[in-house]
Amino acid sequence: xxxxxxxxxxxxxxxxxxxxxxxxxxxxxxxxxxxxxxxxxxxxxxxxxxxxxxxxxxxxxxxxxxxxxxxxxxxxxxxxxxxxxxxxxxxxxxxxxxxxxxxxxxxxxxxxxxxxxxxxxxxxxxxxxxxxxxxxxxxxxxxxxxx
Amino acid sequence: xxxxxxxxxxxxxxxxxxxxxxxxxxxxxxxxxxxxxxxxxxxxxxxxxxxxxxxxxxxxxxxxxxxxxxxxxxxxxxxxxxxxxxxxxxxxxxxxxxxxxxxxxxxxxxxxxxxxxxxxxxxxxxxxxxxxxxxxxxxxxxxxxxxxxxxxxxxxxxxxxxxxxxxxxxxxxxxxxxxxxxxxxxxxxxxxxxxxxxxxxxxxxxxxxxxxxxxxxxxxxxxxxxxxxxxxxxxxxxxxxxxxxxxxxxxxxxxxxxxxxxxxxxxxxxxxxxxxxxxxxxxxxxxxxxxxxxxxxxxxxxxxxxxxxxxxxx
Numbered sequence: 182x183x184x185x186x187x188x189x190x191x192x193x194x195x196x197x198x199x200x201x202x203x204x205x206x207x208x209x210x211x212x213x214x215x216x217x218x219x220x221x222x223x224x225x226x227x228x229x230x231x232x233x234x235x236x237x238x239x240x241x242x243x244x245x246x247x248x249x250x251x252x253x254x255x256x257x258x259x260x261x262x263x264x265x266x267x268x269x270x271x272x273x274x275x276x277x278x279x280x281x282x283x284x285x286x287x288x289x290x291x292x293x294x295x296x297x298x299x300x301x302x303x304x305x306x307x308x309x310x311x312x313x314x315x316x317x318x319x320x321x322x323x324x325x326x327x328x
Numbered sequence: 329x330x331x332x333x334x335x336x337x338x339x340x341x342x343x344x345x346x347x348x349x350x351x352x353x354x355x356x357x358x359x360x361x362x363x364x365x366x367x368x369x370x371x372x373x374x375x376x377x378x379x380x381x382x383x384x385x386x387x388x389x390x391x392x393x394x395x396x397x398x399x400x401x402x403x404x405x406x407x408x409x410x411x412x413x414x415x416x417x418x419x420x421x422x423x424x425x426x427x428x429x430x431x432x433x434x435x436x437x438x439x440x441x442x443x444x445x446x447x448x449x450x451x452x453x454x455x456x457x458x459x460x461x462x463x464x465x466x467x468x469x470x471x472x473x474x475x476x477x478x479x480x481x482x483x484x485x486x487x488x489x490x491x492x493x494x495x496x497x498x499x500x501x502x503x504x505x506x507x508x509x510x511x512x513x514x515x516x517x518x519x520x521x522x523x524x525x526x527x528x529x530x531x532x533x534x535x536x537x538x539x540x541x542x543x544x545x546x547x548x549x550x551x552x553x554x555x556x557x558x559x560x561x562x563x564x565x566x567x568x569x570x571x572x573x574x575x576x577x578x579x580x581x582x583x584x585x586x587x588x589x590x591x592x593x594x595x596x597x598x599x600x601x602x603x604x605x606x607x608x609x610x611x612x613x614x615x616x617x618x619x620x621x622x623x624x625x626x627x628x629x630x631x632x633x634x635x636x637x638x639x640x641x642x
Contacts, residue, residue, distance in 0.1 A: 196395075196399060196402050196403035196406060197395035197399045197400065197403060198391040198392070199573045199608075199612070200391055200392050200569075201391060201392065201393060201394065201395040201399070202395065202573070202576075203569035203570070203572045203573040203576070204566075204569045204572075205392065205566040205569040205570065205573075206392060206393065206566065207384075207386040207389065207392035207393060209566035210384075210392055210566070211374075211384040213566070213615075213619065214374065214382070214384065215374040216622060218374050218375060218376055218377060218382065221376075221377035222375065222377065226377070228618055228621075229377065231614045231615060231617075231618045232615060232618055232619075234611050234614075234615075235611050235612055235614060235615025235616075235618070236615070238608050238611045238612055238615075239570075239573070239612070239615075240389075240391035240392055241391065242389075242390040242391030243384075243389045243390070243391050243392070244389065245382050245384040245385075245389050246389075248376065248380075248382055249374070249376055249377070249382045252376035252377035252380060252382070253376075253377045255377065256377045273390075279376075279380045279381065279382075282380075283380065
């Protein structure tokens with residue numbers, strides 16, 4: 182069944198994504214995302230941005246794409262855009278601890294106290310694999326309290 | 329991608345050590361080293377532009393694969409909603425007008441003046457009739473749209489005033505019948521919802537696929553059907569879908585332009601949608617071009633490797 186485009190996500194917030202409607206698979210999306218991130222690491226940030234912006238258009242529900250796009254924006258020093266991308270990532274997946282961390286740090290860098298809230302979200306994480314990140318967030322929060 | 333810039337009041341008293349703000353200095357969580365934490369990273373763990381790790385897990389990354397029945401039904405409901413609203417409006421109109429035109433005041437000369445309507449609204453002992461009269465009095469737009477006595481549809485040449493000063497409603501059973509036909513036609517436009525499939529009960533003796541254990545013993549969450557069946561990893565296997573999406577958006581923009589020509593009242597709403605769709609189309613076209621470039625570069629690289637290998641054979 183072809184779903185009418187006007188009902189797609191992005192126009193009314195509901196309904197299937199472009200990726201779902203046009204059969205672009207999870208594996209394919211991740212493959213492109215990985216290529217984009219490799220490009221960014223090689224310094225080809227503009228090309229990476231094209232790929233990741235395309236991916237969030239195809240599937241705006243993916244926290245991973247938003248986070249990856251945020252890191253590319255950071256490379257380009259588009260801090261406001263990076264904050265928006267990380268905010269999207271955390272709203273799609275509240276357990277995306279890396280996105281919370283980046284969001285918190287960027288907000289603090291801009292002098293926005295809401296960054297502390299984001300770091301508090303990090304320290305709530307109890308997964309063992311995130312212990313180092315949690316410790317770092319705790320350290321920054323402790324410093325801010327001392328100040 | 330343009331974002332609306334937020335307002336961020338400065339936190340002048342904040343003095344925390346932010347020396348590690350460089351994204352390249354973001355430590356990689358120990359559990360994510362070497363993609364060993366399959367349950368978290370999933371099949372698509374990747375290093376981000378800095379050194380943070382991006383997690384792509386089909387179980388947690390919604391929005392790929394076949395739309396769920398619920399999502400499809402959401403889209404269908406969204407499409408049906410304006411039609412259902414229109415049907416409800418027509419049915420209300422039909423019900424009330426039928427009630428009014430069946431009244432003896434209307435039966436007498438096929439006409440209900442505004443005064444007669446007001447009389448019905450205040451004096452009728454039939455609650456439905458009273459409600460109908462009140463409804464019509466509260467809807468001057470509908471009253472004004474009804475065939476009037478003395479018009480070509482009314483046909484008896486009576487002198488007319490304006491609504492509120494004595495315009496007559498021409499009681500026409502044909503008009504109500506026309507509403508019935510409009511309702512039937514609108515109902516045909518409704519799309520049926522998709523039935524939720526019955527739970528998949530395995531046949532006797534049929535085994536289910538157990539979750540795959542990861543290195544840390546945590547079972548990998550079930551993946552969606554698309555990820556499970558898998559697609560050969562290459563740059564271009566999804567390009568057809570991407571092209572189809574771009575064509576689809578283009579078609580929708582054309583439809584909106586046509587709609588604006590037919591219904592100028594929709595111009596502003598349509599323009600907003602066209603603008604959003606144009607941005608999405610531009611973004612996806614750029615992605616497609618980038619994928620073609622990557623594919624071309626990969627082909628060149630493979631050719632060069634092959635040539636080098638052949639040279640080395642000498």
